[in-house]
């Protein structure tokens with residue numbers, strides 16, 4: 001297995017939602033590979049504790065307390081990384097676990113989820129995608145973008161309408177960017193999976209007295225490691241794929257589709 005050029009000792013990655021669960025697992029794995037990390041989340045105490053954990057690997061760690069739903073979120077991440085040799089961005093934070101039906105929740109709640117999972121994500125992928133392409137054009141060895149999605153992306157589900165819709169958006173954009181940016185030296189992979197043992201999941205299950213062991217939740221360290229290893233062989237990484245030729249869940253089948261449809265677009269648009 002060849003490691004993506006985005007994973008380089010001494011370079012920097014940022015991880016949204018890096019203060020617990022899957023985000024912290026990403027930061028820990030990247031740090032073990034020698035990468036310095038900027039952890040981004042809202043709660044400062046949790047961020048500080050996570051930073052201490054990641055620092056035990058010997059890398060440099062910075063934190064940024066930020067609500068990704070803030071209108072200036074991308075500008076704040078840019079300011080926090082302007083002096084750093086950034087080669088990887090991990091877009092991890094993105095759960096929505098209210099379990100509410102669409103019309104029963106105030107619209108402002110859904111707007112906040114859309115702001116974080118769609119508008120922030122889109123602006124950040126545009127901004128940092130451009131920055132990584134420019135750095136490759138200037139002689140850098142390569143960059144990477146990791147989008148944490150969900151199998152929720154595969155279709156609408158009751159009590160998860162906005163969540164599944166935003167994850168569908170992220171999957172489409174992630175696959176398109178894989179097609180566009182791979183030839184330009186930036187690896188893109190979208191992680192899809194069913195369920196992971198994170199604090200968010202445990203809190204949600206605790207409301208109904210369900211033990212996490214009953215859910216078959218994946219281990220976050222294994223998900224993070226598999227995704228980082230899969231950078232460079234996207235468009236998706238889905239450890240829960242049904243079979244290698246399943247058109248919905250399989251990386252190989254989705255890659256074939258993205259490549260074929262992207263060729264068609266070249267035919268249309270030149």
Ligand SMILES: NC(=O)c1ccc[n+]([C@@H]2O[C@H](COP(=O)([O-])OP(=O)(O)OC[C@H]3O[C@@H](n4cnc5c(N)ncnc54)[C@H](OP(=O)(O)O)[C@@H]3O)[C@@H](O)[C@H]2O)c1
Nearest residue numbers: 017019021041042043067068093094095150195196198200
């Ligand atoms: N857990 C699962 O079973 C599961 C299944 C499929 C997909 N996923 C996906 O995996 C990713 C991680 O999920 P998760 O379960 O760990 O829960 P999550 O709530 O997406 O992630 C928790 C992390 O994100 C931070 N965060 C949440 N909202 C934020 C905001 N508005 N601004 C800044 N930071 C924010 C949290 O810290 P603060 O609260 O301090 O901000 C914490 O560090 C998500 O994209 C989710 O959709 C999870």
